[in-house]
Amino acid sequence: MSIFIDNNTRLLVQGITGRDGSFHARQMAEYGTQVVAGVTPGKGGQKFDAGNGTMVPIFNTVEAAVAETHANATVIYVPPMFAADAMMEAAAAGIPLIVCITEGVPVLDMTRVYPFIREHGARLIGPNCPGLITPGQSKVGIIPGRICAPGPIGLVSRSGTLTYEVVDQLTRAGLGQTTCVGIGGDPIHGTTFTDCLMAFQADPATQAIVMIGEIGGSDEQDAAMYVGRDVTKPVIGFIAGRTAPPGRRMGHAGAIISGAGGSAADKVAALRDAGIPVADRPVDVVDLVRSRMPSSVPKAVAWR
Amino acid sequence: MNIHEYQAKDLLRTFGLPVQPGEVAETPEQVEAIAKGFGGPVVVKAQVHVGGRGKAGGVKLAKTPADARTIAAKILGMDIKGLTVEKVLVAPAVDIASEAYVGIIVDRASKRAVFMVSPAGGIDIEQVAAETPERICKLAVDPRYGLLPYEASNLAFFLYQDGARARAASQILQKLYAAFISCGASLAELNPLVTQPDGSLVAVDAKMVIDDNELDRRPSIAALRDERSEDPSESAARAAGLTFIKLEGNVGCVVNGAGLAMATMDLVKYYGGEPANFLDIGGSSNPEKVVNALKIITADPSVRVILFNIFGGITRTDDVANGIVQAVTRHPLRVPLVIRLTGTNDEEAVKILASHGMSAMTDMDAAVQRAVELSGRAAA
Numbered sequence: 001m002s003i004f005i006d007n008n009t010r011l012l013v014q015g016i017t018g019r020d021g022s023f024h025a026r027q028m029a030e031y032g033t034q035v036v037a038g039v040t041p042g043k044g045g046q047k048f049d050a051g052n053g054t055m056v057p058i059f060n061t062v063e064a065a066v067a068e069t070h071a072n073a074t075v076i077y078v079p080p081m082f083a084a085d086a087m088m089e090a091a092a093a094g095i096p097l098i099v100c101i102t103e104g105v106p107v108l109d110m111t112r113v114y115p116f117i118r119e120h121g122a123r124l125i126g127p128n129c130p131g132l133i134t135p136g137q138s139k140v141g142i143i144p145g146r147i148c149a150p151g152p153i154g155l156v157s158r159s160g161t162l163t164y165e166v167v168d169q170l171t172r173a174g175l176g177q178t179t180c181v182g183i184g185g186d187p188i189h190g191t192t193f194t195d196c197l198m199a200f201q202a203d204p205a206t207q208a209i210v211m212i213g214e215i216g217g218s219d220e221q222d223a224a225m226y227v228g229r230d231v232t233k234p235v236i237g238f239i240a241g242r243t244a245p246p247g248r249r250m251g252h253a254g255a256i257i258s259g260a261g262g263s264a265a266d267k268v269a270a271l272r273d274a275g276i277p278v279a280d281r282p283v284d285v286v287d288l289v290r291s292r293m294p295s296s297v298p299k300a301v302a303w304r
Numbered sequence: 305m306n307i308h309e310y311q312a313k314d315l316l317r318t319f320g321l322p323v324q325p326g327e328v329a330e331t332p333e334q335v336e337a338i339a340k341g342f343g344g345p346v347v348v349k350a351q352v353h354v355g356g357r358g359k360a361g362g363v364k365l366a367k368t369p370a371d372a373r374t375i376a377a378k379i380l381g382m383d384i385k386g387l388t389v390e391k392v393l394v395a396p397a398v399d400i401a402s403e404a405y406v407g408i409i410v411d412r413a414s415k416r417a418v419f420m421v422s423p424a425g426g427i428d429i430e431q432v433a434a435e436t437p438e439r440i441c442k443l444a445v446d447p448r449y450g451l452l453p454y455e456a457s458n459l460a461f462f463l464y465q466d467g468a469r470a471r472a473a474s475q476i477l478q479k480l481y482a483a484f485i486s487c488g489a490s491l492a493e494l495n496p497l498v499t500q501p502d503g504s505l506v507a508v509d510a511k512m513v514i515d516d517n518e519l520d521r522r523p524s525i526a527a528l529r530d531e532r533s534e535d536p537s538e539s540a541a542r543a544a545g546l547t548f549i550k551l552e553g554n555v556g557c558v559v560n561g562a563g564l565a566m567a568t569m570d571l572v573k574y575y576g577g578e579p580a581n582f583l584d585i586g587g588s589s590n591p592e593k594v595v596n597a598l599k600i601i602t603a604d605p606s607v608r609v610i611l612f613n614i615f616g617g618i619t620r621t622d623d624v625a626n627g628i629v630q631a632v633t634r635h636p637l638r639v640p641l642v643i644r645l646t647g648t649n650d651e652e653a654v655k656i657l658a659s660h661g662m663s664a665m666t667d668m669d670a671a672v673q674r675a676v677e678l679s680g681r682a683a684a
Contacts, residue, residue: 081521106488106517107410111447114415144617144648159563159614164647165668168615185562187412214563215414240566243551243573243580251547251562251584253517254412264570281574282567283669 001205002134003154003196004097004123005073009138010072014078014086016048016058019304020101020285021077024142026051026291027077031145033138037065062086062093073097075131075140080104083127084113090121098155098190099140099208100126107253110188117190124190128253130160130182143167143180151176153289154200156193157212158185158252160239166285167214173286175293178206185252187216193223201231208293210285211276215241216255216262221270228274232291237271237278238285239264305514306353307528310393312512315525319483321494323507326395326459329361335376338394339369345371345397348375350382350389353533357426360384363515365397377510390532398508403496404463405429406477408445408484410491410515416444417484419477421450421459425496451481464499473497487525488518537600546585553578555679556601556610556639556644558594560619568613568672577676582606585624594627595634602637611639611675613668616647625653629660644671 011028015021016038029035037057038048044060047064048065049226062074074090075080076083076099083102088100105127117124125132135148142160146229147168150248153175157163163182170177181196183189193211200206212219220239228233242264244250246257268278277292279285307315310328323344328351329335337348350362357363362384364639366372372394382389411418422431422440433440441462445451454476460473476497480542484492493506519526531539535666541548547562551569559565562584569579581601585593599605614624624645632641643664645653654664665671 073670080517104517107490107515108417108447108485108488108518111410111416114449115446124518142618147617147647157563159561161559161561161617161619162563162567164615164617165564165567168646187401187410188415212563214566240563240570242570243579244569245549245551248549248582250549250566250582255562255566281669 001203002137003199003203003206004132004179005124005134005138005140007137009073009140010034010036010069010071011138012039012062012065012069012074012078012138013056014039014062014074014090016056016247017043017117018039018077021047024077025056025144026277027145030053030141031139033176036238037069037071039065046064047190054222062095066093066095068239071095073140075098076100079104080106083137084142087113087124087127087284088116094120097120098122098124099129099131100124101129102126103128105186107187110186112189114190123182124187126184126186128186129184129189130163132177132179132181135177141182143182147171148180149176151178152205152207152293153177154196154206154209155180155212155276156196156200156209157182158214159240160214162212162282164211166238166282169283169286170210171287173290175286175289178203185214186223187254189254194226197223197231197235201233203287206233208289210236210238210289213237213239213267214252214255215239215244215250215257215267215274216252216263218261221261224270224274224276227276235276236285236288236292237276238282239267239271250253305516305519305531307512307514308351308353308391308530308533309349309510310351310391312510313526315487315512316483316507316510319479319486321479321483321506321507322509324395324398326393328391328393329376330375330380330391332373332380335392335394336369336373338509339366339372340540342394342396346372347395347397348379349371349393349395350379350384351391351393352384352389354385354387355631357384361556362389389505393547396547398498398500399501400507401501402499404499405432405493405495406480406497407495408480408489408491411444414444416447417481419443419445419459421463423463429495429661433595445481445672450485451478461651466503468485469499469505476505488515488522489513490515495680506572537603541583541600544593544600546593546597546600548600549582550604551579551581554606554608555675556580556604556607557584557613558585558597558601558610559613560615560624564613564615568611568668571669572676575673575676577679580604591623591627591630594624595631598628598631598637599635602635602639607639608673609642609678610637611671612643612645613640613671614645614647616645616650620649621645621653622648622649625656628662629656632660642671642675642678644668
């Protein structure tokens with residue numbers, strides 16, 4: 001089991017002929033993801049070589065791609081000025097899962113995209129995120145497949161490389177993952193920590209959850225309240241940015257301490273108040289997870 | 305991107321907002337001439353990107369043009385929180401009957417643009433929020449419809465009892481929303497919005513912050529960036545496509561990814577050191593970025609050791625290794641280098657480094673501890 005993506009995910013790649021889109025379409029296909037279609041306006045009718053003899057049809061519009069291939073998820077690698085439109089086009093075409101990797105989407109664009117996606121009943125992950133992976137089944141985005149392994153841990157994070165660091169340490173320690181989700185570093189994003197915690201709580205295969213937060217906003221505090229109320233599985237936290245100065249944007253557009261509640265100390269306190277142990281160092285995540293896991297968990301085996 | 309008060313006022317005027325007149329100057333002579341032109345007392349205001357200019361002595365009233373010249377000579381070149389004042393805004397003094405606050409921000413919780421207005425203007429709105437929250441009215445704008453006239457009117461009547469003034473304020477709110485959206489702002493503030501003795505409204509101070517992600521499609525606004533008002537290392541980093549933030553410590557950090565960069569700084573602190581900077585070289589595998597990163601970090605004389613922390617996912621660690629070799633060959637380092645890299649092509653990376661007499665660690669904690677140790681030793 002897993003959350004959001006699995007063997008049945010039929011993936012569309014928006015921006016499949018671009019530099020990033022083409023590279024990652026091949027990486028995803030190589031991992032085993034069913035890449036069923038690509039969209040690049042003006043290149044409809046052509047084929048994209050995803051490697052291993054897989055020729056992926058390219059369409060001019062998302063609507064045509066969905067009608068032809070029954071894609072049920074899309075990943076977006078288009079430039080920032082076109083990303084809002086790409087997300088809305090996907091939602092309007094009825095795709096239920098939209099993952100936007102693009103970094104640099106204007107925040108006012110997101111104020112329009114967010115309600116549009118909701119009205120169409122779709123789930124948006126990102127933007128400015130590494131995507132997600134269900135090890136051994138499907139990868140949507142850019143998380144390196146070889147650091148993951150199937151297993152009982154659900155992981156959700158606002159970051160990219162920090163996620164890889166923690167996943168790598170979990171896998172090396174024999175703790176595989178059900179699904180790893182990068183929700184993105186922008187101030188307005190489609191899927192929150194709470195959304196992912198809800199999904200992991202409902203997923204029978206997930207036995208423990210790791211959440212990796214950072215400074216800015218109050219998503220982590222909302223998640224802590226939800227955990228205190230409704231999550232029965234063990235949750236382990238980490239918060240990045242304890243040394244970040246207030247008022248400065250630490251790389252991610254959303255990673256800025258402004259007003260009340262945005263600091264690492266506030267978030268750590270909220271998590272601990274909800275009974276969530278918070279690791280002081282990334283390496284401590286592994287020990288905290290292990291100390292709260294049932295002893296019968298089988299060792300993870302690297303999938304590839 | 306922060307823009308100066310005078311730039312924000314110029315922009316807002318083009319949207320028809322009643323903004324106090326004013327002219328910008330860079331010399332005391334110019335200030336005197338501008339003051340003469342206005343006639344009567346003027347206010348001389350330092351144009352720097354920091355809050356609390358007034359308290360720092362950067363805003364002064366001048367009764368005569370000669371006064372204005374003397375005051376400008378003091379303010380120009382003044383250091384306010386580490387930034388040198390290069391320009392002043394000269395504006396005719398305004399008679400104040402009352403002061404209000406009007407602002408818009410993008411609010412992450414409601415995922416919308418949110419208006420905040422208060423009849424308690426002229427002071428820091430966060431202070432009002434903390435002390436008298438009932439004196440603030442908030443409204444989240446539905447982006448599909450924009451600020452509707454009745455919504456603007458509701459906010460305006462929260463500010464003013466008088467019907468004519470409320471009608472004028474309602475117009476101001478709608479124009480401010482139009483300016484906010486058109487400029488791709490993430491914050492726009494009129495504080496104070498002054499009621500003059502004759503009952504008319506005028507914005508005496510204005511602040512706008514533009515979303516960096518909007519600048520590509522708004523070249524005229526991007527051109528407002530004032531490089532002189534930033535730390536030079538930060539503008540150099542931006543030109544090189546890096547995200548760099550200068551800090552107070554002595555452990556220089558070069559990391560790929562914002563989250564890992566923050567976690568690395570935190571770990572430096574955890575082991576008793578102090579990070580000298582936040583630096584994200586991003587996901588691309590371009591050796592030139594590494595060269596630029598090292599150039600920017602080594603320009604800081606307080607840096608005692610440089611720590612690389614690279615987790616190769618999309619970033620290829622051999623590219624980073626090549627960048628390090630290129631950089632230290634061109635500009636030999638005067639401080640020790642600690643390299644931690646793991647992930648994509650790390651065996652190749654270690655070979656590249658070894659052939660130039662350098663070594664790399666694989667464990668993040670061990671590398672950070674080593675860097676902290678070296679920073680202490682070098683300082684002693």
